[in-house]
Amino acid sequence: MTRKHDMRGTLRSFLGRIVRMPTMDEWRLMLALFAAAFTIILLIWYVSYSVEQRLQEQRSRLQAEGALRLADIWVSGFIADYAQFLNVIEDGYAFKGRLEGEVETAALVQDFSAWVRAKPDIAQLRYIAADGMEQVRVDRVGDAIVPVGQSDLQDKSARYYFQAANSLPAGSLYLSPLDLNVEGGMIEEPWQPVLRLAAPVFTADGVRRGVLVVNLDASSILVKLDLLASPFVRRIQLLNADGYWMGGVARRDRWGFMFDKETTLAVRAPELFTDMKAGVEHQGGAQRYVFAGLPLGETIAEDAGFERVETADTPWYLLVAYPRAPAFVSSENLPGFAVLFLASAVFAALASRLINHRRAAEARVRAAEERMVRIDRLAGLGGLVAGVSHELNTPIGNAMMVATTIDRRAESLQEALQEGRVGRNAFARALDDIRHGTRMTREALEGASEIIGNFKQIAVDQASDRRRRFSLERYLLDTISLLQPQFSKGNVRLVSGPMDDVRMHSCPGPLGQAVTNLINNARLHAFPDGAAGTVTVTAEGKDGGRVAITVADDGCGIAPEHRDRIFDPFFSTSFGKGGSGLGLVIVHNIVTGVLGGDITVDSAPGAGTRITLLIPLVSPLRGIDSNAYQTKEHGP
Structure with a gap:
């Protein structure tokens, strides 16, 4: 019962999304789809209809011409046969x-x-x-x-x-x-x-x-002409030289000359009669015509052996009318237009809903990707915080130790002054010690301040897509420095290779995130089972206003069957070991999207992996927030 209720609820929910009143955007999309579908199908129908009607008209004409040829042969042969019969008698x-x-x-x-x-x-x-x-x-x-x-x-x-x-x-x-x-x-x-x-x-x-x-x-002649007609060829009309009908029409229109009636083709269709007598094709009218003259005298003289044949009202004429192909816009096609209109409307309604559902799904996917990128950024910042805390331990510890030493030295000097045991030389040595310790403290705190400043700039960059001008070499060195603590407990080293000092007007945050992901990916996957190795970061300026940033390792490499899948979401060979299957996906989206570049992978089993980011020195404006449109230089 519960399952049936759930199915009904799902069906009602689905129908509610489909049947609900469309929004204004959906109306616009629906109208555009309707216009496109109606126009395309109408055009295809028009072309196919025109071709079919033209072929049908040609078939009708060929059939009519064939019937006329048979009628000509039969009539001429019939009369010539009896003419020859006279000779025999x-x-x-x-x-x-x-x-x-x-x-x-x-x-x-x-x-x-x-x-x-x-x-x-x-x-x-x-x-x-x-x-x-x-x-x-x-x-x-x-x-x-x-x-x-x-x-x-x-x-x-x-x-x-x-x-x-x-x-x-x-x-x-x-x-x-x-x-x-x-x-x-x-x-x-x-x-x-x-x-x-x-x-x-x-x-x-x-x-x-x-x-x-x-x-x-002559009844047999007229009967034979009727028999030569077919479903595709209307009745064959027989006319004399004056245009009077002798066969192939209604009884009331035949033999007008016998009853003193002007029921002739010359009266009813004078242009057609004129063209027929002249032997030219007749144009115009709702009907198409094929006609042929019967020069009986010549045929009989040739076939029956007479030297001269005198005829009274020849030539006779054979005439076949067949309908002209109806126009595309005609009453015959009105049902088709109605069906096309309804089908296009239904298609537009369903397609617009499906497209809008797809757009909504894509929007949800993009939102999920953005959340994924933000989570990845926070994870990267977490790693940077760990590195910064490790780096700050040394200068702050040194400052604390020197400050403690100065405090003790000042306390000893104070006791000596109270007891009157301080000589001039001793006092000068104490002041030198205090001054030296103060300088050491200041240098340690300045180092800590520099580390904090670098971290602050990188943290701000990775927290946004802001575009600014910066030195690529310095930015990569700072990033490498902050990531060094993550390599301190293993056998893998992170080093910087040759770097061209190029100036960029790009998005350091996404760039740093991409490089960080590549470095962490190499650390996690290139050296299984605690193997030793090196991850090297290099940068080289290229022609065309581009730079190639390479993250290379000398690890185990990528198996051929995995090479085409490394940029697929959630593909990882190290689930449970720190791999989420999203690191390289994020890198690919950042490089090809925000940075407007390309990414290439060169790897072979046992020969390490070399991933190169080829990006423009000036990033495109797509995907960048309003803070990116600044020209003032900040940070490194």
Whole structure:
């Protein structure tokens, strides 16, 4: 029960931090994150959408062009096939014999009936004499093949297709307009699209004997065009030379020329019709178009072997419309915009909270690091106090001893004066002794005062990040002097090596703390089991306004597997022996942060360790308090 209660409390605490009203800083961060997320995702979406729509439009165009090519091939091939069929009939034995008067009409009727039965697209096959009177006619009525009797044959001399074909020379073909079949002056119902192919016929002597006419049921052409359409390609529109629709549109818009209606592309889209006739790509409008002209005369002449093909209303046109890609900002994408807006808002809210939590955690870490540095400084000051107390013992002890001696000498002189036993020479010797002792006392106290003064300056420096001008050599020597007592009880010596006397305008406190930590680190870790050795501190001026401070030892060195981890927090090989795992971490933070420098480590097992601090003579201003902006020189 208690565990469940704790889990609920934790959940409520977490939700309270997430759901609470944002602060002004959080609002600013949230708005910035929202703007960035929304803009980036919108840009990516726009680019991908544009590329996808462009590719989709190209695919639609290629599919439309492919459908048009297939339609062109099929329509032209269909008509050319029946044109060639006329040549075959004309060259047949029965028809030639009928022209020469050698074959009876009944034989030709039988031959025509066989051809109509073999070709399901033939609606009517006729032979019309030169005077315009039908001689032989075979009709298809439903599935039946019906030869027309002599009494029902008609005079076609006034029909346009007879007149046009009967005037053509041998080896020619007339292709009529594609229209609806008319019987008795009325358009046949249901509509029967008809295409007529008519060829003039001649005897072997070249005498014109009339016209051979085949009426094709053009419904198969329109049905085939509909079958060539696909989910990606809309219906293929078929238009004549005047822009009237014959297929691919609604029934009410077809065959306008048969009903005296101006339902043409030229009326409804004159610019498109003009571009189509000119063969140029049409620009503009909500639709994209692909079109092709059908030069049927040339195709039939080439494929069917006619020398001349007369056409009535060609070229025909095939037209396919496909939609233009919608704009990015359109109603189609409104749901996407809404989702993007909500997703960006949720992301901004959560990210801002997480970022603020991270900032708070980092602030706590920085505060902990600062406390750690302060604790380390206090520990360093504690070591300095021990060293100072040891150093003060000697001058103060000497002063006490001399003062005691003077006191005794003065007391003896006083007794001698009271007894009248003091001669001139004895009195002069006593005064000399007192004067010499006073001088010795003063020198001892001056030494103690100097030690205290140096300690005071170093203690003040290490207690703050104040920047000031100082002599690096003197500062390092004073630091080494104060640390000497910590080396007095072991076999390790602390010595100063060559030092260039450079003037710095930097932070002596952090610098002294870093050097002290390096020296103490060498004392604790470089000489295990009481081994003897030396820790040497040197300073060398470098080009570019920098100085290299080196703390080197001749101890055991650092193992290769530990070398990359020595600056990791709480990493130490001597826990329980004075190592906290924080000394080198503090050194690294001070050198690379406050002092604006770099730190390098050169070490090998058994060959000692050499740590070099490469820092500028003038430290950067970051991380320095207001007391650092002084130019007056204090102390060493």
